Amino acid sequence: MYPDNKLIQRVLSFEKEGIFEMDDENTYIDFMDYLDDESVAWMDENYDATPQTIMLESIRDDIFCQTN
Incomplete structure (x- = not known):
């Protein structure tokens, strides 16, 4: 379903009950x-x-607005 990409898998590892909270700033960037x-x-x-x-730009903008 998701690309077998190290970054994508790292992001997915932050999921808890449908919410992604990245504590790692490098992963976010x-x-x-x-x-x-x-x-x-x-x-x-x-x-x-x-x-x-x-x-994709909408997703990026939503993430940016929610985290800044």
Whole structure:
């Protein structure tokens, strides 16, 4: 279901009863960078946002707003 990626698995390890509370700032920063990279990777050939890009950026923005 989730990518077999070390960072993703590290983030998933923080889950407790459906809530992710990351005490590790490095994991948080790495995950936010990962979301940025993935959102760019899903852009179309003209570098326009696709539905996947919009979804990833929305997730990133929600995480940022909830943690700052």
